[in-house]
Amino acid sequence: MNDAVTHETLIGQLQATLGTTAVLTGAADTDGYTEDWRGRYHGEALCVVLPSSTEQVSAVVKLCAAAGVPILPQGGNTSLCGGSVPANDGRAPVIINLARMRHIRQVDAANGSMVVEAGCILKTVQDTAADVGRLYPVSLGAEGSCQIGGTLSTNAGGTSVLRYGNTRENVLGLEVVLADGTVWDGLRALRKDNTGIDLKHLFIGAEGTLGIITAAALKLHPLPTHHSLAWFAPRDPAAALQILGMFQSACGSRLSAFEIMNRHQLDLVLANVPNRRNPLAGEHTWHVLVELGDTRDADVLEAVLTETLGVAIEQGLVEDAVIAANETQRADLWEVRHSVSEANKKAAVGLTTDCAVPVSSVPEFIAAATRAVHDIVPGLDIAIVGHMGDGNVHFIPMFSFDAWEALSDSASMGDAMRACVNDVAARLSGTFSAEHGVGQTGLPLMARYKSTAELALMRTVKAALDPQQLLNPGRLIP
Amino acid sequence: MNDAVTHETLIGQLQATLGTTAVLTGAADTDGYTEDWRGRYHGEALCVVLPSSTEQVSAVVKLCAAAGVPILPQGGNTSLCGGSVPANDGRAPVIINLARMRHIRQVDAANGSMVVEAGCILKTVQDTAADVGRLYPVSLGAEGSCQIGGTLSTNAGGTSVLRYGNTRENVLGLEVVLADGTVWDGLRALRKDNTGIDLKHLFIGAEGTLGIITAAALKLHPLPTHHSLAWFAPRDPAAALQILGMFQSACGSRLSAFEIMNRHQLDLVLANVPNRRNPLAGEHTWHVLVELGDTRDADVLEAVLTETLGVAIEQGLVEDAVIAANETQRADLWEVRHSVSEANKKAAVGLTTDCAVPVSSVPEFIAAATRAVHDIVPGLDIAIVGHMGDGNVHFIPMFSFDAWEALSDSASMGDAMRACVNDVAARLSGTFSAEHGVGQTGLPLMARYKSTAELALMRTVKAALDPQQLLNPGRLIP
Numbered sequence: 038m039n040d041a042v043t044h045e046t047l048i049g050q051l052q053a054t055l056g057t058t059a060v061l062t063g064a065a066d067t068d069g070y071t072e073d074w075r076g077r078y079h080g081e082a083l084c085v086v087l088p089s090s091t092e093q094v095s096a097v098v099k100l101c102a103a104a105g106v107p108i109l110p111q112g113g114n115t116s117l118c119g120g121s122v123p124a125n126d127g128r129a130p131v132i133i134n135l136a137r138m139r140h141i142r143q144v145d146a147a148n149g150s151m152v153v154e155a156g157c158i159l160k161t162v163q164d165t166a167a168d169v170g171r172l173y174p175v176s177l178g179a180e181g182s183c184q185i186g187g188t189l190s191t192n193a194g195g196t197s198v199l200r201y202g203n204t205r206e207n208v209l210g211l212e213v214v215l216a217d218g219t220v221w222d223g224l225r226a227l228r229k230d231n232t233g234i235d236l237k238h239l240f241i242g243a244e245g246t247l248g249i250i251t252a253a254a255l256k257l258h259p260l261p262t263h264h265s266l267a268w269f270a271p272r273d274p275a276a277a278l279q280i281l282g283m284f285q286s287a288c289g290s291r292l293s294a295f296e297i298m299n300r301h302q303l304d305l306v307l308a309n310v311p312n313r314r315n316p317l318a319g320e321h322t323w324h325v326l327v328e329l330g331d332t333r334d335a336d337v338l339e340a341v342l343t344e345t346l347g348v349a350i351e352q353g354l355v356e357d358a359v360i361a362a363n364e365t366q367r368a369d370l371w372e373v374r375h376s377v378s379e380a381n382k383k384a385a386v387g388l389t390t391d392c393a394v395p396v397s398s399v400p401e402f403i404a405a406a407t408r409a410v411h412d413i414v415p416g417l418d419i420a421i422v423g424h425m426g427d428g429n430v431h432f433i434p435m436f437s438f439d440a441w442e443a444l445s446d447s448a449s450m451g452d453a454m455r456a457c458v459n460d461v462a463a464r465l466s467g468t469f470s471a472e473h474g475v476g477q478t479g480l481p482l483m484a485r486y487k488s489t490a491e492l493a494l495m496r497t498v499k500a501a502l503d504p505q506q507l508l509n510p511g512r513l514i515p
Numbered sequence: 516m517n518d519a520v521t522h523e524t525l526i527g528q529l530q531a532t533l534g535t536t537a538v539l540t541g542a543a544d545t546d547g548y549t550e551d552w553r554g555r556y557h558g559e560a561l562c563v564v565l566p567s568s569t570e571q572v573s574a575v576v577k578l579c580a581a582a583g584v585p586i587l588p589q590g591g592n593t594s595l596c597g598g599s600v601p602a603n604d605g606r607a608p609v610i611i612n613l614a615r616m617r618h619i620r621q622v623d624a625a626n627g628s629m630v631v632e633a634g635c636i637l638k639t640v641q642d643t644a645a646d647v648g649r650l651y652p653v654s655l656g657a658e659g660s661c662q663i664g665g666t667l668s669t670n671a672g673g674t675s676v677l678r679y680g681n682t683r684e685n686v687l688g689l690e691v692v693l694a695d696g697t698v699w700d701g702l703r704a705l706r707k708d709n710t711g712i713d714l715k716h717l718f719i720g721a722e723g724t725l726g727i728i729t730a731a732a733l734k735l736h737p738l739p740t741h742h743s744l745a746w747f748a749p750r751d752p753a754a755a756l757q758i759l760g761m762f763q764s765a766c767g768s769r770l771s772a773f774e775i776m777n778r779h780q781l782d783l784v785l786a787n788v789p790n791r792r793n794p795l796a797g798e799h800t801w802h803v804l805v806e807l808g809d810t811r812d813a814d815v816l817e818a819v820l821t822e823t824l825g826v827a828i829e830q831g832l833v834e835d836a837v838i839a840a841n842e843t844q845r846a847d848l849w850e851v852r853h854s855v856s857e858a859n860k861k862a863a864v865g866l867t868t869d870c871a872v873p874v875s876s877v878p879e880f881i882a883a884a885t886r887a888v889h890d891i892v893p894g895l896d897i898a899i900v901g902h903m904g905d906g907n908v909h910f911i912p913m914f915s916f917d918a919w920e921a922l923s924d925s926a927s928m929g930d931a932m933r934a935c936v937n938d939v940a941a942r943l944s945g946t947f948s949a950e951h952g953v954g955q956t957g958l959p960l961m962a963r964y965k966s967t968a969e970l971a972l973m974r975t976v977k978a979a980l981d982p983q984q985l986l987n988p989g990r991l992i993p
Contacts, residue, residue: 146760194709203709215972222966230946230949231670234977235717235719281625288810289737466705470709488700494980500979502972514711
């Protein structure tokens with residue numbers, strides 16, 4: 038904070054620039070922006086501003102830069118790791134919430150692209166694409182409330198990464214307000230452009246530390262119109278890996294999901310969420326949901342599923358399998374998968390992790406992480422659910438509510454459990470955050486797992502693009 | 516050059532570090548590295564070094580940095596725009612040629628990844644992937660001699676971008692020697708990793724100005740085993756665009772090529788390359804090669820081709836079409852497409868351009884660029900050949916050798932022709948370099964077409980990562 042500019046002066050300048058209704062100051066108005074949706078993180082903000090245009094974002098950044106006040110760009114506030122609210126460390130930022138920038142500027146079906154502002158809800162983007170027979174493939178639990186700007190700043194993952202890649206792979210261009218208020222117009226909707234450093238990738242996944250994304254040119258795909266889904270019980274994770282390879286060879290990019298869960302995870306869903314049925318008769322230790330999608334030939338999809346699973350059964354890799362006979366059954370099986378969060382929240386205290394390892398190392402990761410957890414608490418329940426096709430496994434040690442209460446130091450137990458799982462991932466050349474990002478939770482892990490050279494390189498980039506350290510200071514890079 | 520270290524001293528240090536046979540100094544030895552393969556660009560080098568390991572690259576960079584001598588990283592020297600040889604501007608660099616770093620460090624079919632050193636030939640990488648039933652999809656004319664490091668540093672395009680994206684989209688991780696000699700090991704072969712700034716994208720396409728790529732973790736795909744190909748004559752480019760949309764909706768990611776050429780381009784091939792036959796009876800103004808690929812069901816592919824072209828014929832969009840009946844016919848039709856460069860070189864002086872525009876703007880680009888060229892020379896022949904599915908059109912004004920010789924100032928004519936074509940692309944939100952990169956040819960175009968904000972941002976990144984301006988100084992950013 039420069040001495041010359043008091044907080045009151047800055048707020049007055051912001052009100053003069055945006056209008057008073059676009060600058061929120063009282064706790065009653067700002068609470069929804071300063072606390073995350075699960076109520077786990079809360080930090081103070083100087084105020085919340087709601088700009089309606091790129092020019093207004095630029096003006097706000099210039100005022101904050103002149104005043105030396107930090108800035109926190111914010112989307113739908115759906116972060117799972119405290120990334121979208123201020124830290125509780127005493128230096129209150131101006132929150133720039135992008136919700137009012139929600140215009141869809143252009144849809145070009147023939148080019149497979151659309152240009153949208155940062156505040157557009159992900160679901161709106163998906164629906165707008167579908168209206169012209171195209172697919173914007175990024176899909177995740179929060180899609181009804183998260184904003185495109187947030188998904189870009191965190192390089193959101195979700196359920197379609199196996200087929201379409203992360204958010205990063207679905208961006209053609211960006212418009213960004215830089216730390217000094219300059220607007221960089223990089224909204225080119227080109228499939229090929231080799232003219233210099235590819236600047237857009239600096240801002241995607243940078244969690245608002247290098248600039249504020251105000252709009253994006255997104256990549257659209259042909260819309261798959263036919264799907265076929267199976268639920269099967271592989272003998273073990275190694276068998277699941279082998280079957281994944283069989284599906285990849287047999288059907289290439291038709292493979293759109295390959296999700297694994299263990300029996301304990303399935304049991305938690307069946308016990309805690311109404312109207313969920315066990316997809317298979319009998320009891321099995323491992324479960325996989327596999328889905329194929331295509332623009333045509335539903336009968337071919339089902340034939341491939343049947344044929345590939347048949348071979349796997351013959352080879353003793355699969356204990357049992359069922360193919361969804363219609364759209365209702367397909368939706369029901371997806372519901373089992375999508376009920377995991379709700380079930381775990383009701384059932385127990387789950388120490389969620391978000392590791393990814395090379396796909397070929399998933400069986401080893403599961404085995405080694407299980408041993409590591411049981412070395413700390415023998416026999417502890419573990420829920421395992423993951424996007425196996427991406428090597429992304431949510432490995433979740435579970436304590437009953439009573440057992441958790443009875444711990445003398447539950448915080449240390451939580452840290453120890455997560456550390457032992459993340460250590461296994463690191464040993465297998467994996468990562469502690471596959472899709473959730475760094476936020477507040479992951480900051481100490483960056484220090485623990487990143488090399489000196491890598492952190493130094495990130496700090497060099499940060500210092501170059503934000504020399505005053507005003508954009509989300511203290512975040513992302515420890 | 517620091518006063519304290521003479522060129523002789525530096526060469527002595529390099530010889531002591533790498534061995535004398537890995538440091539080339541005489542013109543007889545260095546000519547193959549200081550001149551491009553077409554003999555159009557030549558510049559002096561202090562010497563050429565041939566390191567065999569990442570550690571040796573690091574040592575060379577440290578010595579050059581200490582001496583203040585510029586560095587030019589070099590791959591297979593197949594650039595089309597002078598990007599791989601020194602400029603003739605008086606400041607001779609040390610060329611670091613990566614040819615001896617050609618180990619394939621790892622192939623992991625189950626993870627869909629391989630780790631290769633920068634000097635590996637692209638064709639070797641493709642073949643190694645195919646040996647384990649996987650595809651490394653980047654494919655281009657120079658694949659028998661270009662090196663992976665060069666394809667990464669230029670984000671190479673080629674014929675499979677429509678289906679698999681550019682080189683950038685097929686990289687999981689990098690190992691890079693930075694400007695101070697630090698080795699950044701970012702060789703993670705993960706499909707998902709959201710832990711900080713994505714540093715690899717800084718180096719891909721940066722043409723060696725930010726660091727020296729020494730190894731990469733590449734993404735592999737299921738290997739398509741069946742193909743079906745058609746050659747057809749669309750009514751005009753607008754009809755071709757419409758048919759492209761029909762194919763995308765009908766067969767999604769099976770569509771692997773959609774290449775357009777005009778009649779003049781086809782005539783040049785037929786007249787100048789032996790054993791090339793006109794795919795269609797009769798004469799047509801526009802031609803398209805369309806190919807589908809899949810991991811199964813060749814008969815389905817042919818059925819989709821037949822059906823989609825049938826609809827297009829009914830709608831009056833297609834004048835004539837032929838489907839390759841077997842692999843020999845398919846190869847013959849690809850040969851016609853691949854003979855373009857040879858034909859044009861023999862036939863006339865072609866002023867090659869490499870624009871991309873939004874796919875939906877390709878018809879307008881062709882029409883407006885034709886008008887612009889004919890405003891300068893009425894009725895001039897123009898060869899048009901392009902990756903229409905990517906919006907990438909090589910629009911080539913052609914002068915007969917006699918007409919070119921007769922020009923009073925052919926250099927100015929060349930500049931005026933290219934400028935008028937590139938201006939049209941810029942007006943349509945396109946680019947002057949879709950796949951060839953910037954090199955020496957494109958440097959003035961960067962100044963002409965890039966915004967002040969974009970160039971400033973690139974300069975900021977360059978200054979941060981290479982404060983001494985030793986890595987390919989003067990390149991990429993004007």
